[in-house]
Amino acid sequence: MCGRFTLRATPEEVANHFRLLDLPDFSPRYNIGPGQMVGIVRAQQAEPGAEERTPEINAASPKSASPAVGSDAEPAVKREWAWVKWGLVPHWAEDPSVGNRLINARAETVGTKPAFRTAARYRRCLIPADGFYEWKASSRGKQPYLIRLRGDRLFALAGLWDQWHSPTGEILETCTVLTVEPNPLVARFHNRMPLILPPEAYDLWLNPTIIQFDRLREWIRPYPEDEMEAVAVSSYVNSTRHEGPRCVEPAAGTGTLFDNNSS
DNA sequence: CCAGACGTTGTT
DNA sequence: GTCTGG
DNA sequence: CCAGACGTTGTT
DNA sequence: GTCTGG
Numbered sequence: 417m418c419g420r421f422t423l424r425a426t427p428e429e430v431a432n433h434f435r436l437l438d439l440p441d442f443s444p445r446y447n448i449g450p451g452q453m454v455g456i457v458r459a460q461q462a463e464p465g466a467e468e469r470t471p472e473i474n475a476a477s478p479k480s481a482s483p484a485v486g487s488d489a490e491p492a493v494k495r496e497w498a499w500v501k502w503g504l505v506p507h508w509a510e511d512p513s514v515g516n517r518l519i520n521a522r523a524e525t526v527g528t529k530p531a532f533r534t535a536a537r538y539r540r541c542l543i544p545a546d547g548f549y550e551w552k553a554s555s556r557g558k559q560p561y562l563i564r565l566r567g568d569r570l571f572a573l574a575g576l577w578d579q580w581h582s583p584t585g586e587i588l589e590t591c592t593v594l595t596v597e598p599n600p601l602v603a604r605f606h607n608r609m610p611l612i613l614p615p616e617a618y619d620l621w622l623n624p625t626i627i628q629f630d631r632l633r634e635w636i637r638p639y640p641e642d643e644m645e646a647v648a649v650s651s652y653v654n655s656t657r658h659e660g661p662r663c664v665e666p667a668a669g670t671g672t673l674f675d676n677n678s679s
Numbered sequence: 680c681c682a683g684a685c686g687t688t689g690t691t
Numbered sequence: 692g693t694c695t696g697g
Numbered sequence: 698c699c700a701g702a703c704g705t706t707g708t709t
Numbered sequence: 710g711t712c713t714g715g
Contacts, residue, residue, distance in 0.1 A: 417688060419698025449698065451715040502715095506685075508692045516713060519698080520687055530685045530693060551698070553690090558699085595687085608688075654699055656715045 417520055418573065418593045418610035420653070421448050421548040422562070422664065423455070425570045430455075430497075430544050433570045434618070435488060440497040446663035448545075449656035450519040454502045456577060456591055458541040459624045460494040488615035493623050498541075498577075504592035505580040506531050512580055515590050521576065523594040523611050523636045527629035532592070535576035537627045541591060542618060543573040547664070549653060550605035550646075560653050561646045562664050563602060572618065574611040574635075599641035612639040 423430075423445045431439050434457045448454055503515030518531060526532040547564040565571055577591040598609040613621055617635045620626060648667040652658050 417698080419688080421698095449715055451713095504686095506692080508685085513713075514686080516715090517688090518686055522687075528694095530695095532686085533694095534692075549698070560698090592686095606689085656699070 417595050417606055417608040418548050419450060419519060420656075421545045421573070421610075422446050422564075423448065423545055424664075425544070425546050429570060433615075434495060434542065434544060434572070435491050436495055436497055438497065445659070446661060447653055447656060447659050448502070450502050451516065452502055452656070453499045454543060454591065456498050456500055456541040456543050456575060457495050457572075457622070458498060458539070458577060459622045460496045461498075488618045491622075492619055495622060498589065500577055500589040500591045502592075503590055504531070504535070504576060504578055505588060505590045506535075507578055507580055509580060512582070512588060518592050520595050520608070520610075521592045522608075523574070523596050526576070526594060532576055535578050535592075536629045538624065539577050540621050540632075541575045541577045542613065542621065543575045543591065543593060544570060545573050546570050548573075548610055549649075550602065552605050558651070558654075559667065560649050560651055561605065562649045562653075563605075563644060563646045566643055566645055571639075572613045572615075574613050574621065594636075596636060596638050599638040599644070601641040601644050601646065602638070604646075609638060611636065614639075 427440045427442060430436070436457065440455055442455055501515065502519060504518040505512045505515040521532045526536045546568060547562045550561050550563055551558040552561060574594045575591045577589060580588040580590065582588060594611040595608040596611045598606060602609040613635055621632060621635065626632070650662060650665045650667055653663040
């Protein structure tokens with residue numbers, strides 16, 4: 417599953433990887449947890465008070481209707497960075513505290529569950545990350561591991577977002593991370609893992625004209641294990657009050673990098 | 680029809 | 692909001 | 698995900 | 710033990 421992750425890359429790297437029009441503003445994050453504000457990439461939203469009336473955001477574009485192939489070089493839909501709270505609060509929720517429990521959503525069923533169905537059709541997003549944490553129980557307590565791509569590359573968690581209007585009229589934007597079956601590497605830790613999308617899927621995932629969630633099924637699968645690795649890290653990361661490089665320091669005594677090829 | 684729910688995760 | 696259960 | 702709380706009453 | 714908050 418996914419209850420904690422990192423975004424250690426620079427704003428430049430994120431803007432480049434996700435083809436953002438504007439440079440986002442953030443500091444490296446070593447310990448992003450539920451309830452915190454996270455940066456997401458989503459299809460550019462219509463400006464609320466904009467003078468210019470943009471006719472039908474690309475709804476009829478032939479490019480946006482065909483599946484993206486090969487790379488993420490030419491986004492059919494403009495993308496924007498947004499800050500939202502991790503823990504999805506459905507727009508119809510009475511109490512925003514439900515978000516505390518909706519930090520993950522099963523990708524297999526998200527198209528039909530009432531809490532996620534509409535978001536799965538109209539409000540998908542990518543959540544930039546470059547690592548996530550899993551805890552493994554042992555005789556000496558719980559040992560945290562940082563799981564990342566080989567080469568420590570940036571990647572995208574598949575997510576959904578929603579808007580909630582408080583009684584006093586404030587708008588709360590929130591998100592959730594989709595999960596799938598784990599690949600064998602992550603299965604050492606848990607029976608679920610976050611859904612990681614390859615760049616060639618970004619355009620389809622963010623395309624608001626794709627409202628049939630079934631068209632995204634081919635991307636609902638565990639990320640290849642041979643592109644991933646796990647490192648035992650300090651339990652300093654356990655507390656969400658902790659931030660900084662200490663969170664990813666190799667655990668004392670281990671220093672072991674354990675991946676699919678080690679035995 | 681109205682009332683009531685709406686979600687995920689963990690684990691021996 | 693929208694679906695399920697009674 | 699882990700950490701930390703876990704409760705009520707009165708009253709100005 | 711179980712829920713809430715971060």
